Amino acid sequence: MSVARVHGIKLAYEVSGARSPIVLLHGFPFNRTLWREQVEALRERYRVITPDLRGHGETTATHEPATMEAMAGDVAALLDELHITRVVLGGLSMGGYVALAFYRLFPERVSALLLADTRPQADTGDARLAREETAARALGEGMHTIADAMLPKLLAPSTQAERPKIVARIREMILNTDAQGAASALRGMAVRRDQTEFLREINCPTLIVVGSLDQITPPADAERMNREIRGSRLEVIAGAGHVSNVERPAEFNRALENFLRELEA
């Protein structure tokens, strides 16, 4: 693990492999180890950079809302520190919100996008209220209540029933997230901007991936992004829920590696 000092916080990250850089941004409330299987698959041919986003993993938590723009700014500062100008940028769920914010802020730094189990819309009024309740619960009761509430929605029914190691791994990631970091991220997600109109301005190769059983950002969201982003490709991972890269790593990696190979051709 390495640490960069960016915007007054300590940002933990890992770099695996050499050659052309790809940055993978985890979802909420996880950390960089979410990408373990992708790092293993890609490290021989790519330089895979996996940061812990603000308030997650070993990166400092802040008290103010961790906006998608603040997280994107942290990633840009990390790339500056690593002297990297342009990357393939991927994100899952909240990581996808951050990837969209990053593209909006720094389009010249993105050579291609991976948007996994994510969506372009802002929160509804009710969703914002629910975020605030969840933030209060995380701070008051701790992360186990968040894990209990989220797990049934995060994973496909068959993953929950038959893959106890995955259930335990996801639970552990949630329990290891700092409650203040989670609350700040929830408050940041609650105020994220609607990126739906912006999708038409995306002008780089884009791979969209979604689990067929994703309940949080369902395939309809992915289909909408695929319609709006010029020349994008959609891969639906059969039988996976919201954490499709962990639930079905072989299928996820195949889609990602095919996409990356075509970029090089």
Ligand code: MLT
């Ligand atoms: C995530 O997986 O990052 C979150 O579930 C996204 C969200 O709550 O909107």
